[in-house]
Amino acid sequence: MPSPKRIAVIPGDGIGKEVIPQALNAIRATAAPVEFTTFDWGADRYLHDGTTVPADGFSTLARDFDAILCGAFGDPRVPTNIHAKEILLGMRFQMDLYANLRPVHLLDPSLCPLKSAQPKDVDFVVIRENTEGVYGDLGGVFKKGTADEIAIQEDVNTRKGVERIIRYAFEYCASHKKQDGSSRRRLLMCDKSNAMTHAGGLWQRTFKEVAEEFSQITTEHMHVDALCLQMVRQPSHFDVIVTNNMFGDIITDLAAALQGGLGMAASGNIHPGHTSMFEPVHGSAPPIAGKNIANPAGAILTAALMLNHLGLIPESQRIEAAVLAAIREKKLTQDVGGTLGTRESGDWISKIISSFSSS
Numbered sequence: 005m006p007s008p009k010r011i012a013v014i015p016g017d018g019i020g021k022e023v024i025p026q027a028l029n030a031i032r033a034t035a036a037p038v039e040f041t042t043f044d045w046g047a048d049r050y051l052h053d054g055t056t057v058p059a060d061g062f063s064t065l066a067r068d069f070d071a072i073l074c075g076a077f078g079d080p081r082v083p084t085n086i087h088a089k090e091i092l093l094g095m096r097f098q099m100d101l102y103a104n105l106r107p108v109h110l111l112d113p114s115l116c117p118l119k120s121a122q123p124k125d126v127d128f129v130v131i132r133e134n135t136e137g138v139y140g141d142l143g144g145v146f147k148k149g150t151a152d153e154i155a156i157q158e159d160v161n162t163r164k165g166v167e168r169i170i171r172y173a174f175e176y177c178a179s180h181k182k183q184d185g186s187s188r189r190r191l192l193m194c195d196k197s198n199a200m201t202h203a204g205g206l207w208q209r210t211f212k213e214v215a216e217e218f219s220q221i222t223t224e225h226m227h228v229d230a231l232c233l234q235m236v237r238q239p240s241h242f243d244v245i246v247t248n249n250m251f252g253d254i255i256t257d258l259a260a261a262l263q264g265g266l267g268m269a270a271s272g273n274i275h276p277g278h279t280s281m282f283e284p285v286h287g288s289a290p291p292i293a294g295k296n297i298a299n300p301a302g303a304i305l306t307a308a309l310m311l312n313h314l315g316l317i318p319e320s321q322r323i324e325a326a327v328l329a330a331i332r333e334k335k336l337t338q339d340v341g342g343t344l345g346t347r348e349s350g351d352w353i354s355k356i357i358s359s360f361s362s363s
């Protein structure tokens with residue numbers, strides 16, 4: 005028997021602490037061969053002893069685990085958000101999790117704000133560069149607080165970073181299928197090269213060069229503003245999108261709206277062959293935390309994405325099917341038209357998964 009997959013679990017703050025237990029129950033209900041180790045990183049630990057990430061934290065995660073499942077980080081008691089930055093951005097940067105994977109799939113027409121959109125119309129994937137761009141916090145402020153203040157925020161694009169995310173996107177496109185079973189065939193690169201000519205030029209040239217290795221994939225390019233318009237007007241246009249860190253951050257929230265909102269969206273932070281991290285797209289949502297009203301579906305679908313990444317495909321599919329059943333039976337939370345609380349919705353989904361697992 006293969007040894008169980010080792011999962012590090014970091015629920016974090018706010019609704020992360022409510023939705024992650026539901027995601028773990030969903031995984032347990034599949035009977036997948038996994039074992040969990042929970043870490044207490046987050047605002048409570050930081051306020052208790054000043055620790056954001058223990059000294060050997062990231063190396064332990066990389067060495068001892070097959071995957072990491074995170075909730076969310078951010079707490080009004082830590083206004084600087086220092087712990088969230090050190091944990092989340094630290095994990096992405098120091099573990100070099102360069103590919104942010106965001107599947108955008110409408111599970112049921114009732115969840116989409118667009119008139120008459122069907123699940124087949126919203127089935128694309130955004131692959132966001134996760135370690136460079138403006139998120140490296142390079143730059144500075146000069147003459148702060150004066151009328152002459154200058155603020156510079158550098159947009160870092162390295163040949164290595166751009167090439168590897170583009171290659172990852174081509175490989176993803178070549179090896180993944182749509183929900184209806186057909187092959188993914190089109191890769192669109194999104195930038196703003198008409199205004200940001202230096203970085204855009206590097207992305208354009210690299211995209212063209214790597215495309216030559218993937219003759220079976222059709223390529224396309226759009227500026228980010230045009231892409232936003234098209235995503236609302238005709239989401240069926242998209243198959244796989246690759247883009248930089250900031251544009252990816254923005255367009256994935258727009259994309260989340262097409263699939264039912266932040267409560268339904270899952271993501272992975274991936275470095276192929278390394279320990280990768282999975283998290284729901286939503287944040288810690290302080291206004292709704294502790295009220296048992298947060299939608300657990302995003303975290304549960306994130307668990308499915310993680311199992312899929314670990315090669316536990318039938319288990320992953322059972323979780324997705326159970327979430328679809330929950331939408332159809334209105335066994336979800338109020339944000340998506342249901343009536344249940346976080347725990348009750350999670351329990352319902354886990355029960356359905358168990359029934360699939362035993363049949």
Ligand code: ATP
Nearest residue numbers: 078266267286287288289290291292298299300339
């Ligand atoms: P971050 O910057 O960490 O991404 P944010 O403040 O931009 O966080 P969230 O914390 O994700 O955004 O939440 C914004 C709002 O979206 C919440 O206050 C809540 O109303 C809604 N929301 C987010 N996640 C969920 C969820 N799982 N269930 C229900 N509503 C949610």
